[in-house]
Amino acid sequence: MSSPSASKIQYVLKVTAQLLFLIGLWWISALIQHYFHLPISAGVIGLILLLLALMSGMMKLVWIKSGADFILAELVLMFIPCVVGLVKYKHLFITQGWQLILAVVLGTLCVMIMTAYSVHFGFKLERKLQQKQNHRQAKVEAHS
DSSP: OOOHHHHHHHHHHHHHHHHHHHHHHHHHHHHHHHHHTOSSOHHHHHHHHHHHHHHHTSSOGGGTHHHHHHHHHTGGGGGHHHHHHHHHTHHHHHHHHHHHHHHHHHHHHHHHHHHHHHHHHHHHHHHHHHHHHHHHHHHHHHHO
């Protein structure tokens, strides 16, 4: 029987390996962006590559799930540089703050809307794939 500390170590190693994989994917995406002079960020290219790999079956979700969950759980830490920037450039925020706020609000709304549609599309796709799989299993069981 494994001890709680052994399972904790296994979890940390698993998350670390998955994070390294995701970082490697981002690095490859950055190379693609640089080589082809693409006007799209490396993060977006990496997400597209990841989506294609998952949808094609080349990659399984369990290979990155723990690492992705860890990143999402620590997402708040990503906003610390924004707050530091606001404190550092207070004079800019005071003089042109309304433009910054407008850009942030509009950008946030766009991201929220696109995220909602993406999640909706993802759930529909997942449901359709699950129905196909269930249909195939039913055919196999009917022929047996």
